[in-house]
Amino acid sequence: MFENIKKDFTTRTLVLMPIAIAINIAIGQLVYLLKLPIYLDSIGTVLVGAIAGPWAGALTGALSNLLWGVLPVVTNTFAVPFFYVALVIGLLAGYFGRLGVFEKESPRWLSVLIGAVFFFTLTFFITAFLNLNTDETGYTTYPTPTDLFSRYLIVFIIAILVGAAVGYFLLQKGGYAGLAGLATGLIAAIISAPTAAVVFGGVTGGGTDLLVAAFRASGAPIIGSVMAQGSVSDPFDKMLSFMVVWLILRYLPARFKAR
Amino acid sequence: MDNKVSMYVVRESGLHSLHPLTKSLMVICLFIAGFILPYQWISYYLFIFIIIPLAIWGKILGDLLKAVWKVSLPIAISVLIIQSLFWGEGTALFEMWGLSPKKEGLIFALTSIGRIILTMSDLMLFTMTVRPDFLMISLKQIGMPSSLAYIVVTTLQIVPSFQRKASTILDAQRSRGLETEGSIITRAKALVPIILPLVVGSLVEVEERAIAIEARAFNSTKNETSIIEIPDTVLQKNIRRVLIIVIIACVIFGILWRS
Numbered sequence: 137m138f139e140n141i142k143k144d145f146t147t148r149t150l151v152l153m154p155i156a157i158a159i160n161i162a163i164g165q166l167v168y169l170l171k172l173p174i175y176l177d178s179i180g181t182v183l184v185g186a187i188a189g190p191w192a193g194a195l196t197g198a199l200s201n202l203l204w205g206v207l208p209v210v211t212n213t214f215a216v217p218f219f220y221v222a223l224v225i226g227l228l229a230g231y232f233g234r235l236g237v238f239e240k241e242s243p244r245w246l247s248v249l250i251g252a253v254f255f256f257t258l259t260f261f262i263t264a265f266l267n268l269n270t271d272e273t274g275y276t277t278y279p280t281p282t283d284l285f286s287r288y289l290i291v292f293i294i295a296i297l298v299g300a301a302v303g304y305f306l307l308q309k310g311g312y313a314g315l316a317g318l319a320t321g322l323i324a325a326i327i328s329a330p331t332a333a334v335v336f337g338g339v340t341g342g343g344t345d346l347l348v349a350a351f352r353a354s355g356a357p358i359i360g361s362v363m364a365q366g367s368v369s370d371p372f373d374k375m376l377s378f379m380v381v382w383l384i385l386r387y388l389p390a391r392f393k394a395r
Numbered sequence: 396m397d398n399k400v401s402m403y404v405v406r407e408s409g410l411h412s413l414h415p416l417t418k419s420l421m422v423i424c425l426f427i428a429g430f431i432l433p434y435q436w437i438s439y440y441l442f443i444f445i446i447i448p449l450a451i452w453g454k455i456l457g458d459l460l461k462a463v464w465k466v467s468l469p470i471a472i473s474v475l476i477i478q479s480l481f482w483g484e485g486t487a488l489f490e491m492w493g494l495s496p497k498k499e500g501l502i503f504a505l506t507s508i509g510r511i512i513l514t515m516s517d518l519m520l521f522t523m524t525v526r527p528d529f530l531m532i533s534l535k536q537i538g539m540p541s542s543l544a545y546i547v548v549t550t551l552q553i554v555p556s557f558q559r560k561a562s563t564i565l566d567a568q569r570s571r572g573l574e575t576e577g578s579i580i581t582r583a584k585a586l587v588p589i590i591l592p593l594v595v596g597s598l599v600e601v602e603e604r605a606i607a608i609e610a611r612a613f614n615s616t617k618n619e620t621s622i623i624e625i626p627d628t629v630l631q632k633n634i635r636r637v638l639i640i641v642i643i644a645c646v647i648f649g650i651l652w653r654s
Contacts, residue, residue, distance in 0.1 A: 147613060150542050151604040154549035155597050158557040163590055166561060176586075179594070195546075203550055206402065206522050214470070216518060349477045380590065387595050 144189040144230075152188065153196050156180030160200040174373045177215070181222055182229040182317075182374075182381045186238045190230025197222030221328040225320055225374070229381075232316035237378075238385050242311030244304060250315050251303025252296045254371070259295040261367065263288050307375075310382040317378030318371045325366030332362045402462075402522040410453030414627045415530040416537070420638040421449075422521045427642055429513040431649030435502075438509035446516045453524050462523075463516045471508045478504035527551055532621050541619065545608075557597070564592050 157180060164177030181200060185193025201219035215222075232238075263284050285292060307314040410418075425445060429438045450456040479496040531544040568588050569575060575585045 145542065147609055148601060148605045150545060151601050151608065152598070153546050154553050155557075155601065157546075157550045158553045159594055159597070161554055162557045162561050162593070165558070166565075166589065167586070179590070183594075195543075199546060199550070203547065205518055206527070206551075214466075217514065383587075384591065384594050384598075387591060388598060 144191040146188075149184070149188040149192050152184060153192065153199070156184045156196050157200045157203060159183070160196075161204055164204075174369065174376065176373060176377060176380075178222060178225050178374065179377050179380050179384075181226040182377050183384065185226045185229030186233040186381055186385065188230075189233070190227045193226030193230040193233075194223045195226070197224075197226035217331050218328055221324050221331075224327060225324055228320045228323065229316075229378070232313075232320070232378075235316075237312040237316045238382055240312050241309040242307075244309065244311075247307035247309070247311035247314065248300045248303040250311055250318070251301070251307060252299040254318055255295040255299025255302070256292065258368065258371075259288070259292055260284065261364070263291070307379065310379050313378045313382035314375050317375035320378070321371030321374030322367060324374060325363060325370040328370075329363040329366055332366070402519070403526050404455050404458050404523045406454045406524075408452060408454045408524075410449060410455075410524050412626065413524075414625060414631050414635075415525050415533045417631045417635055417638075418521060418525055419530075420635055420642070422517050424638050424642050424645070425517050426514065428645050429510065429517075431645050433649065433652045435506060436509065438506075438513040442509070442513050442516055446513075446520055450516075450520060453520070455520075455523050458523060459516060459519055462519050463512060466515050467508070467511050470511060474507050474511075475501075475504045478507070529623065529625055532623055533625055535621075536625075545613070557593075560596070561589070561593055564589055 159180035160177050163179055164175060167174065167176045177200070178197065181193055181197040184196040198219045201215040201222045205216035260281070303311070303314075425441055429441050434440075446459075447456065450459045479500040528548065531548055535541055535544055565575065568585075573585055573588055574581045576582070
């Protein structure tokens with residue numbers, strides 16, 4: 137076990153990690169300045185995970201968030217309590233990398249399928265969430281799927297079409313990387329929710345707060361709202377990050393990868 | 396652009412001259428006490444009766460309050476609005492324009508804001524009075540691997556230069572006609588031509604850096620010595636022991652009280 141961990145950290149990896157952390161912070165800040173509704177602050181983490189293995193990825197993620205709170209000019213203290221989420225993202229990226237998601241090219245129909253299924257599930261969750269019934273005793277019942285399908289048929293069809301289009305044009309041949317990103321994003325959303333709810337009362341001062349407010353207004357508890365918000369934003373964000381890394385590895389000189 | 400490497404504020408004070416490890420333990424202790432002790436307004440008490448006096452001792456009260464204010468205000472406003480207006484069931488304080496802030500929500504919001512203020516001021520107090528290089532040296536002395544210290548110190552130096560590089564690329568692509576303003580889609584499209592050159596360019600540097608540090612005996616297993624001596628006293632060593640006991644006591648008390 138320990139030997140395995142040590143094997144991840146060659147001199148080249150050690151040199152790569154500060155650069156990866158800088159990539160995380162610089163791009164995270166750039167995205168913030170361009171005022172996009174995502175974060176993209178884990179590209180470097182995923183990159184190290186993909187190139188140097190899970191433990192190097194995990195350390196890069198954790199250090200990125202911890203150092204983000206210390207750096208001048210780009211200070212983002214809110215990232216600090218989420219360092220363990222970044223750690224898990226790096227770890228997962230490393231294990232997915234070992235499975236080869238960043239090297240293999242997926243057929244395009246697979247990307248279309250992934251996009252469609254993802255959008256369908258997302259719509260399903262959101263509509264189910266907005267239609268929760270809570271009776272006087274506080275017992276919560278979920279609406280039945282058939283009910284939802286008949287009520288929101290058009291919404292579901294649109295979601296599937298949009299998903300298929302996203303799969304075809306955005307994922308292209310990186311279907312495996314995209315899928316790994318979605319899975320990572322879901323896990324990130326689930327494990328970051330408790331911190332967001334306990335430390336920050338469910339609010340982080342960003343654009344995603346509007347989503348939290350919407351879920352709160354529909355009667356969901358704080359932790360549920362945060363989780364719902366996360367499961368909307370995070371999978372997209374991580375899917376994009378994994379895709380960007382997939383692209384970067386395509387553009388890197390062959391000599392770099394050969395090492 | 397600010398060329399400072401960290402948020403460290405240069406002052407002559409008793410707090411500044413404390414050993415970095417003493418201050419680390421102090422900060423951890425405050426954080427744990429604020430979150431674990433089962434008193435509702437504990438975070439405000441800790442902020443007023445411990446952090447502010449410490450800041451006065453360190454002669455950084457003005458800087459600290461300014462920084463905390465800047466970071467906490469937007470999120471505090473968000474928390475207040477979302478938690479008091481969108482709190483599900485509860486006693487309404489008053490009704491106005493169909494909105495009715497709830498008392499329970501308001502109390503929850505104030506508790507959250509207290510925690511945010513405590514977390515922020517705690518971290519700021521630390522970063523403003525601890526020199527990063529001193530912290531690294533003292534952590535190495537208690538057994539942290541020097542490779543980890545290398546990553547942290549290099550990151551602190553690399554991020555500012557990385558940001559300059561990013562804005563150079565942004566300007567260069569703009570002068571070639573890249574649209575960076577407008578709809579979300581236009582702005583999202585602008586990301587790829589900025590991110591790819593930035594990332595690929597810095598990854599190519601990895602090789603040179605690896606050779607450079609290996610040529611300077613980076614992998615040597617001999618004990619290294621430092622030119623900087625960090626003053627430590629017997630009193631501080633004892634204080635550190637007490638702080639560790641206090642931290643453990645807080646955790647045990649918190650767990651017992653809850654169960």
